Amino acid sequence: MLTFLLLSLPLLGACDALPGATGPKTAFDGNAAMEYTKAQLAFGPRVPGTLAHVKAGDWITKMMRQRADTVIEQRFTHRTLAGKELPLRNVLARFNPAATQRILYLTHWDTRPMADEDRVLGNRGTPIPGANDGAAGVGLLIALGDALKKTPPGIGVDLLFVDGEDYGTSFVPPYSDVLLGSQYFAANLPSPDYRPIYGVLWDMIADKDLNILQEARSVTSAPEVVSRVWQKAAELGYARYFIPRVGQDVTDDHVPLLAKGLRVIDVIDIDYGPPAPGGGASPSFHHTLEDTIDKISVRSLQIVGDVALALLIDG
Numbered sequence: 263m264l265t266f267l268l269l270s271l272p273l274l275g276a277c278d279a280l281p282g283a284t285g286p287k288t289a290f291d292g293n294a295a296m297e298y299t300k301a302q303l304a305f306g307p308r309v310p311g312t313l314a315h316v317k318a319g320d321w322i323t324k325m326m327r328q329r330a331d332t333v334i335e336q337r338f339t340h341r342t343l344a345g346k347e348l349p350l351r352n353v354l355a356r357f358n359p360a361a362t363q364r365i366l367y368l369t370h371w372d373t374r375p376m377a378d379e380d381r382v383l384g385n386r387g388t389p390i391p392g393a394n395d396g397a398a399g400v401g402l403l404i405a406l407g408d409a410l411k412k413t414p415p416g417i418g419v420d421l422l423f424v425d426g427e428d429y430g431t432s433f434v435p436p437y438s439d440v441l442l443g444s445q446y447f448a449a450n451l452p453s454p455d456y457r458p459i460y461g462v463l464w465d466m467i468a469d470k471d472l473n474i475l476q477e478a479r480s481v482t483s484a485p486e487v488v489s490r491v492w493q494k495a496a497e498l499g500y501a502r503y504f505i506p507r508v509g510q511d512v513t514d515d516h517v518p519l520l521a522k523g524l525r526v527i528d529v530i531d532i533d534y535g536p537p538a539p540g541g542g543a544s545p546s547f548h549h550t551l552e553d554t555i556d557k558i559s560v561r562s563l564q565i566v567g568d569v570a571l572a573l574l575i576d577g
């Protein structure tokens with residue numbers, strides 16, 4: 263019997279080029295997440311201060327009002343280092359709002375105003391499309407909203423869309439023109455005693471070549487949350503995508519929340535793009551005009567969505 267199993271498994275594997283990633287493992291709908299991602303790209307870059315940004319923000323609020331029990335908009339104005347007044351908003355969609363045991367998921371919904379990592383120098387002043395960096399995280403959270411509406415969770419769930427993550431150029435303290443929505447949320451929590459049991463920031467989670475390492479600051483600051491998420495991924499057969507190895511330290515929206523004492527980690531595939539043929543450094547689509555829909559996949563959205571939903575179902 264054992265021999266039979268050993269012989270048959272590789273045969274199954276041969277039919278399935280990506281074992282462990284075929285088909286949904288939960289009620290999460292990766293195709294729907296992709297459609298929500300495309301809907302945002304159709305607005306154009308969601309750069310604060312533009313009409314596309316207003317329209318996309320209205321759309322996110324509308325989508326979540328159709329799904330969540332309560333939706334709160336946090337509107338605020340940020341004055342940039344250059345003296346520009348930016349109208350910003352966070353959208354907080356709450357499921358089972360009376361529950362004291364809560365999990366917080368967040369993602370940023372704005373797009374970067376300049377492709378400052380683009381290989382073509384002439385492109386560097388142009389806003390990025392933000393398929394993976396901005397739109398995919400929102401697609402993920404809206405599709406999670408579908409699942410939570412259909413099967414209300416036993417615990418409380420907060421889905422938070424933060425604005426102004428990617429506006430400025432200085433990702434060091436005091437984070438003058440970046441992480442704006444998460445800084446505002448940390449300073450204006452839904453209640454003074456708001457303490458989710460843990461939180462996860464989902465950012466750049468749809469790369470076709472999905473390889474999510476454990477973000478270094480998350481490992482240092484909230485190791486028990488990292489363990490819980492990577493354990494769940496392994497249980498679902500996704501250990502080759504959620505790789506149990508410490509990666510880079512990424513300055514992202516979890517930083518202000520960690521500083522506030524909330525146990526929030528960053529799930530991010532910062533290595534955006536295919537592996538280089540020779541194993542050397544490959545060009546990255548991060549913060550370039552190449553961050554487009556063809557670089558991301560339903561399969562990656564499904565994998566990450568399965569992990570995200572399974573964590574909520576299990577409390």
Ligand SMILES: [Zn+2]
Nearest residue numbers: 374395428549
């Ligand atoms: Zn970015």
